[in-house]
Amino acid sequence: MVIKERPEYSLTIVGGPSNPEETNYQEELRKTVEEKSLPVNFLGSVAWEKLPIIYNSHELCINLSPPGMFDKVIGEALLCECDVITTNLDLSDALEQNAISDDILVQLKKRLLNYHYDVNLVKKRKYVILGNHSLSSLVLQVLNK
Numbered sequence: 001m002v003i004k005e006r007p008e009y010s011l012t013i014v015g016g017p018s019n020p021e022e023t024n025y026q027e028e029l030r031k032t033v034e035e036k037s038l039p040v041n042f043l044g045s046v047a048w049e050k051l052p053i054i055y056n057s058h059e060l061c062i063n064l065s066p067p068g069m070f071d072k073v074i075g076e077a078l079l080c081e082c083d084v085i086t087t088n089l090d091l092s093d094a095l096e097q098n099a100i101s102d103d104i105l106v107q108l109k110k111r112l113l114n115y116h117y118d119v120n121l122v123k124k125r126k127y128v129i130l131g132n133h134s135l136s137s138l139v140l141q142v143l144n145k
Contacts, residue, residue: 009112010039014046014054055080059117062108063088067101075133078126081119085111094128 017023026042033040046054051073055061061077063086074091077084085098085108092099100107131137 010041012041012043012054012058014043014051016045051076052080055082058082060085060115062086064104075129078122078129081122081126083117083122083125085115091129091133093132094125 013029017026029040030042032038033042043054055077059082061073061082061084063071063074063077063084065071065073065086065088067087067089069088069090071086071088074084074086074088074095078094083098084095085100086095087100087104089099089101098111100111
């Protein structure tokens with residue numbers, strides 16, 4: 001008897017390689033996915049105007065951008081009420097425990113194994129992004145300094 005350690009899920013990877021090293025890495029990923037029959041879909045590069053369709057069809061966005069890089073993917077996903085787990089601590093005011101920094105693989109696995117979509121929490125995060133990180137709020141912050 002096989003006991004599953006992970007919940008049922010599927011993963012969509014958006015974006016394509018930007019250099020030869022990334023191309024090789026992506027090919028290794030594709031090979032692993034195929035060998036293990038994993039539920040992974042590689043979309044490749046997607047035009048920005050089509051991203052809301054992707055966010056709206058998913059519960060969770062995993063963003064591994066480095067701290068210090070304000071990645072608009074995080075805000076865009078939340079505006080579509082797609083929850084986010086990220087390594088970017090710049091938005092920890094909105095993401096709370098979903099902004100991870102220590103032992104990233106262990107923390108990510110822990111979050112995914114215990115993940116439950118909570119629409120009220122996601123809406124709360126969305127409004128923090130709108131209030132603190134939208135273009136209009138950033139312009140006001142700059143003008144008030």
